[in-house]
Amino acid sequence: MRWFAALAAVALGALAAPLLLVVLVVGGGTPAGPDGGTGTGGRGVVVPGEPIVLASVDGITVNARITGQVAAMVTAAGAGGVRLTGGGYRSPAAQIETRRANCGSSYYAIYEMPPSACRPPTARPGSSQHEVGLAIDFANCQSRGSACYRWLAANASKFSFYNLPSEPWHWSTTGR
Numbered sequence: 001m002r003w004f005a006a007l008a009a010v011a012l013g014a015l016a017a018p019l020l021l022v023v024l025v026v027g028g029g030t031p032a033g034p035d036g037g038t039g040t041g042g043r044g045v046v047v048p049g050e051p052i053v054l055a056s057v058d059g060i061t062v063n064a065r066i067t068g069q070v071a072a073m074v075t076a077a078g079a080g081g082v083r084l085t086g087g088g089y090r091s092p093a094a095q096i097e098t099r100r101a102n103c104g105s106s107y108y109a110i111y112e113m114p115p116s117a118c119r120p121p122t123a124r125p126g127s128s129q130h131e132v133g134l135a136i137d138f139a140n141c142q143s144r145g146s147a148c149y150r151w152l153a154a155n156a157s158k159f160s161f162y163n164l165p166s167e168p169w170h171w172s173t174t175g176r
Contacts, residue, residue, distance in 0.1 A: 052132055057070045057074060058085075059085065060084070060086055061087070062136065063089070063132060064133075066134065066160075066173060069161070076159075084138055084140075084148065086136050086137050086139040088130065088133055088136045090130035092125055092126070095125045095130065095131055099125060102120060102122040103122055111124060116166070120166075135171065136161075137167075137170050138171065141168050143168055144168045152171060160173055
C-alpha cells in the first residue's frame, strides 16, 4: 500500500488546483494502442495485467497516469471560457451496458458487431479506451459546432488528446 500513498502524494503535488478528488485501483486492462500494441505512444501507457489506478479530475474519472494533462486541459479550457465536463473511465460491465443500449442485446450485437454499426458507434467490450481510463466523452461536445469541440479541436493536442473523427465528443490519448 506504500506505492498507493506515494502515487497519491505525487498526483496531489502535481496539481496546482484542487482538481484531484479521489484515487482508486481497479482490475487491469489493455485495449490496443494506435500501432496495434498495448501502449499509448508514451501518453499514459497501460501495462498489461497491471491494476489501473483511477483519479477524478474536476468530476471526470481517468487513469491516474494522465491526471496532470487532463487537469491542465480542463484549466486551460476554463481560462478560455469553456467548461469541460463528461465521463472518462467506464468499467467492463458499463461498456457491455453501453453496447447493449447502442447496438442491441444479442450476443452478436454486444461482442461481434462492428462498432460503426452501432448508433452512436460504440467500441466492443475489451477494446474501449474508456475501460482503461484513457478516453473522455465530453458532455458539451455533441456537435462539431459546439464551443467545446472548437476549443478541443484547436487545443487538445497540446495536452496529448486526440479526437475520434466519428464522434465529436470522444477524445483520448490515442484518438481511438
